[in-house]
Amino acid sequence: MSALPLQAQPEPLPVYQPSGQEIPLFEAAYRHGLPVLLKGPTGCGKTRFVEHMAARLRRPLVTVSCHDDLSATDLLGRHLIGQDGTYWVDGPLAHAVRTGSICYLDEVVEARKDTTVILHALTDDRRMLPIERTGECLSAPPEFMLVVSYNPGYQQLLKGLKPSTRQRFVSLSFGFPEARREASIVETEAGIDAAAARRLVSLAKALRASAEYDLEEAPGTRLLVSAGKLIAAGIAPREACRVGMLECLSDDPGVISALGDIVDAVFEA
Numbered sequence: 001m002s003a004l005p006l007q008a009q010p011e012p013l014p015v016y017q018p019s020g021q022e023i024p025l026f027e028a029a030y031r032h033g034l035p036v037l038l039k040g041p042t043g044c045g046k047t048r049f050v051e052h053m054a055a056r057l058r059r060p061l062v063t064v065s066c067h068d069d070l071s072a073t074d075l076l077g078r079h080l081i082g083q084d085g086t087y088w089v090d091g092p093l094a095h096a097v098r099t100g101s102i103c104y105l106d107e108v109v110e111a112r113k114d115t116t117v118i119l120h121a122l123t124d125d126r127r128m129l130p131i132e133r134t135g136e137c138l139s140a141p142p143e144f145m146l147v148v149s150y151n152p153g154y155q156q157l158l159k160g161l162k163p164s165t166r167q168r169f170v171s172l173s174f175g176f177p178e179a180r181r182e183a184s185i186v187e188t189e190a191g192i193d194a195a196a197a198r199r200l201v202s203l204a205k206a207l208r209a210s211a212e213y214d215l216e217e218a219p220g221t222r223l224l225v226s227a228g229k230l231i232a233a234g235i236a237p238r239e240a241c242r243v244g245m246l247e248c249l250s251d252d253p254g255v256i257s258a259l260g261d262i263v264d265a266v267f268e269a
């Protein structure tokens with residue numbers, strides 16, 4: 001018996017529930033060759049948004065998680081030594097420019113200072129990427145787009161990017177979604193019922209309001225989705241919230257126990 005012919009299935013669009021006008025704004029920036037800066041706390045949907053937009057615009061996405069050791073060379077590429085001598089390998093940014101992809105530099109201000117020089121050339125009107133080591137100067141095609149993110153909660157963008165670079169970005173601010181939308185996100189992403197999702201959102205609201213525990217960062221939607229997934233897998237809600245949320249927010253047993261009281265109050269109600 002012959003095998004059934006394989007039909008190419010279109011890739012499903014990563015689900016993204018918008019909070020405002022971010023989708024048409026991003027599309028307008030893309031059409032006009034403008035780079036975009038996403039600001040917002042961790043776990044509030046920045047990465048998911050970029051994934052959604054890349055699929056929506058049918059562009060490949062190249063994501064780089066920036067860290068304090070990431071240099072311009074890491075982004076541009078390097079010469080490697082092979083059997084037949086040296087050969088050049090594009091770094092992720094050069095690859096994205098060459099292939100007309102969307103390049104997402106996550107937490108860009110973490111990267112080493114020398115990266116801002118190459119970003120500057122690329123966010124200039126001419127949209128060029130000079131690669132000194134190969135003597136090339138790549139001209140970014142219209143399909144190429146640069147997207148960067150930073151977290152104003154603990155990162156200092158003003159220090160990280162030159163004003164002349166910063167002012168070329170269209171800036172989109174992300175925050176925690178409004179309660180009904182966040183419940184809908186948690187319900188869909190975690191596969192739990194609406195009532196359980198609403199409880200997790202009211203727990204988040206209480207935790208976000210409890211500044212007294214001096215948490216490094218408030219819980220993002222990601223933590224609600226994690227706790228929700230554990231609940232969907234049959235874990236008791238309080239335990240799910242402890243391992244899926246509280247333990248991720250603090251390492252201080254006293255703080256975790258105090259936050260546990262907030263969980264108890266929400267899940268008793």
Ligand SMILES: Nc1ncnc2c1ncn2[C@@H]1O[C@H](COP(=O)(O)OP(=O)(O)O)[C@@H](O)[C@H]1O
Pocket residue numbers: 015016017018019040041042043044045046047048049177185189221222225
């Ligand atoms: N607007 C949204 N639509 C759909 N899912 C979302 C949304 N916001 C957050 N999420 C969920 O939260 C998780 C974390 O979001 P993510 O995009 O990784 O956050 P960030 O990049 O801002 O740290 C996602 O994997 C997704 O499950």
Ligand SMILES: [Mg+2]
Pocket residue numbers: 043046047048106
């Ligand atoms: Mg992210």
